[in-house]
Amino acid sequence: MAEYNHKKIEKKWREAWEKSGLYKISDTLKGPKSYVLDMFPYPSGDGLHVGHPKGYFASDIYSRFKRMNGFAVLHPMGWDAFGLPAENFAIKNKLHPRVAVKKNIARFKEQLSLLGFNYDWDREINTTNPEYYRWTQWIFLKLFERGLAYESHEPINWCPSCKTGLANEDLEGGKCERCGSIVEKRPLRQWVLRITDYADRLLQDLEGLNWPASIKESQRNWIGRSEGAEIDFTIKGTDFKIKVFTTRADTLFGATYVALAPEHELVKALRPEINNWKKAAEYIEVSRNKPEIERTAADKEKTGVKLQGVKAINPANGEELPIFIADYVLAHYGTGAVMAVPAHDERDWVFAKKFKLPIKQVICQFYPEPKCPVLEDAYIGDGKLVSSGKFNGMDAEKAKKSITEFVGGKTTVKYKLRDWVFSRQRYWGEPIPLIHCEKCGVVAVPESDLPVKLPEVKFYEPMGTGESPLANIAEWVNVKCPKCSGKGKRETNTMPQWAGSSWYYLRYIDPQNGKELVDKKKEKYWSPVDVYVGGAEHATRHLIYARFWHKFLYDLGVVDHPEPFSRLQNVGLITAKDGKKMSKRYGNVVNPDDIVEAYGADTLRVYEMFMGPFDQTVAWSSESIIGARRFLEKAWRAQNNLIDSQSGGNMEKLSHQTIKKVSEDIEGFRFNTAISQLMIFTNAMDEQEELSRGVYELFIKILAPFAPHMAEEIWEQLGHKTSIHSEKWPEYNPELVKEEVYELVIQINGKVRDKAEVDADLGEDGLREFALKQPRIKELLEGKDPKKVIVVRGRLVNIVI
């Protein structure tokens, strides 16, 4: 037998598989199916580092395992190539984005091809391909038709460096997620998607998903549902009313002022009544120009201006309250106005202290004690009402409803989730398929005219004017109105990076379909994605956007299931040895090409899966990888001792145990322990003088998903003419997994005092008797009677004295 030559073997099979089309998917649409999907990458210019393929290895192993178990498997790959990262790379390298993307994809594909994936490349998609984005545009048109896409002029987040508006989700602590610049507020004409219409369904349907609890929790927090009440405060001497939103209607009697967001429309309306308008106007101006991060920093000192000359009336007790404008009140949440209860809200407490406003306690923890302890801080806990008129003594929770009713308020639900700012003032994105007509207003591009192709341009750098570079191309912009044939101009904003990835998993099902988004029958069969593998950083963007669009498509009748991804598996990062992110910037990048060259793709696959729990962050170690290589070499060498036999011999029990363990671990994405079991098996094979061919073949089959090249080579050397990857996954016999004898642990007072081999079918009584009979135990008991004897079958006997 030749040495294990990974270079020769891997090259040989890479070429052979491609030629034979081993991984092509047949659309028979019958039998059990498994749709196994990776979050597709955006092809960055830096190429892959060893962290990137970790998730792809897992989905590759899983999909091979499923195929060997008789499933029809859909396991495709594609490119998310529109958007800021690709465009910024292009600008930096002075390449047209189209050229840069093409180049980067080629590089990515080349690197991936070395790693032994079983993708069906016939299904490859690319979000920047017009035949793809025609359907992205089509979905937008449907959203527009149904009133779920609307034009807005509200101030939004603006990145001065990327020169584009951004969605709420694109910020990281008030900074641009892409370039780290401090984001400004800027009023901008933009297109916005009404994702908030789906807030409740997005929340509700999380229940049924087999997703990590932490991701579900992030989504819940992001959607941020809170039940509360809207209550009107009349402004004294006017017809104006301030509508506030509160989750604590029970504290209404404790309100000592009312605060409005500086942007609140009422402020302008009240101008004639306000005596200190100059000061107020100054404050409004300052807060408008303040970057959001400064305004909302949690430890920031609270500011505000009291509006002189106006008073709000507390509807509960008729008290007159001062009105403030304060930028800690957010214009876009609730009603943009709050009733302030310093005694029972931390923010109001701080504000009241600063402005020397009264603090009135209305919830008491110790009711009916006559005197509540004096508050030293806002009390936000439970209790009963005091100083609240006829509601005194009522439970706070109950009072929420009663007081709301008493003042004619309305119970309502608010969400933190904001509508999705969907336009970017950048070149490299899907054109929004709308036309602005002088007469008809905004008109949809007819479906038959899709796709609206992104035109070729010389200058594609962002302009910073609030328009995309497309606005410069007169011959593209100026069109006839599809309705009246009058003068029209194309919408020049483009879609955000997240558009194409919000539905791509559907396109894989039917990538060549020119007539509709997806064939209904095929969709019904393949959807939903059975296992979706990707990083946890997508919890609140991609995974919310995709669920939103999917639900919309479900409402349209395009898809058959309300949720796109049944099961989600998070892949943990691989960091550099120093624990830092792998990045060109730190110079700590390990290139998979080098590892493949030195050890082979199979070793890399085994190593990355063995490093630790799949969803956990682990540090790369160039030292430990040798263990994976040694394991494969040992598995390879086991061929030396083969004898022509199908019998399991003394390996039979371990074989069945190993099949069980490896199968269950792959299903559960516990690849580290699966490999550990394969190592145990290999070590046992190594000890055999003569190894039955049947046992070895069985081992090679369960090794195949992990080390596909080596397994295929061995399989061929064993004389097989067909691929091991089309073999049937071995089954185990549950009877043979069980041990006939095991080592019983005998404890005295919980401490191990003796061990002895016992028959597996020995019952409780037998075990007790057996344990007490052991000479060593007898000696230690010194004839005393045990107080208690606990017997755990299959494990231990614990004698308590």
Next chain:
RNA sequence: GGGCUAGUGGCGGAAUUGGUAUACGCGCAACACUUAAAAUGUUGUCCGCUUUGCGGAUGUGGGUUCGACUCCCACCUGGCCCACCA
């Protein structure tokens, strides 16, 4: 500030979910093979002691239990996410 998550040998980690703590791998040490090295193999490798045995140890301190890495309470330390959401 809130939420989530983790803390086990020199290192990565395992432990059937309350039942022998440290599987598997890396590293290290000794030995074998070799002129030598690499590779490979064998043995050993949590700590301590008066070493056929005994005691201690899963971030710290307490609790529940016959029995706790696992459950409960408090605290310490890291990582991730959200962050004035009324």
